[in-house]
Amino acid sequence: MRFDVITLFPDMFDAIGDFGVSGRARQRGLWHLHAWNPRDFTHDVHRTVDDRPYGGGPGMVMMAEPLEQAVRAAQAARTQADAASGDAPVILMSPTGRRFDQGVAQGLSETRGAILVCGRYEGVDQRFIERCVTDEISLGDFVLSGGEIAALAVMDSVVRLLPGALNDAQSAPQDSFNDALTGLLDSPHYTRPESYHGLEVPSELLSGHHKNIAQWRRERSLELTLRRRPELIERAREQGLLSKADEAFLRSLMPLVR
DSSP states (O other), X not given: OEEXXXXXXXXXXXXXXXXXXXXXXXXXXXXXXXXXXXXXXXXXXXXXXEEOOTTXXXXXXEOHHHHHHHHHHHHHHHHHHOGGGTTOOEEEEEEEEEEOOHHHHHXXXXXXXXXXXXXXXXXXXXXXXXXXXXXXXESXXXXXXXXXXXXXXXXXXXXXTSTTSSSSTTTGGGSTTSGGGTTOOOOOXXXXXXXXXXXXXXXXXXXXXXXXXXXXXXXXXXXXXXXXXHHHHHHHHHTTOOXXXXXXXXXXXXXXXX
């Protein structure tokens, strides 16, 4: 897998390839990262990449040509390295894009990667989007100073899903939102010591009884999801992913969460 990032701040991406899960995965050759600065594709002494918006208004807008030239260079480099990866999606990090979630991450993890475009200022020239961008992604209903943090989040969530990226292959399927949890939030986790400032590890987790442990985790997952993300419960219900036992447990919680 290969990610190419179009960014005015390439140094922001050094850490993801050097530390943690993504760093180990890169060392294992599971993925590659290349950064492209649009300023390197300008033709003036000031290396200008932004200008005033037509129609007036605050701030500056990133110019189409430097962005497009950076994307074309990334596409050419990808094709030279691996012809099959040259047609990778060009994804703009944008607050107006579709919501990024675990399903999108899973889908990207099954591809050869993507070209991620990090906007800055008030936005990017719409003509660049129309000519080059194949998808737009948003992390949520908030605005960042630029697309770099969003791109880092996308890459981290995708890379950890690659086979061999995690030391324990069962870790990723048990994460929140994954199919193993039928799209619900993960249950709480505990480790040593058994008692911490008067707070005890739940007895079910110490019992060694696998069925009881699985039931406890499922019920805590249902309870946490109902309290914090009730829409995920409804989605799981609509998809037929809740068992009769799940529904009975949820009914028992209703007086407590109203």
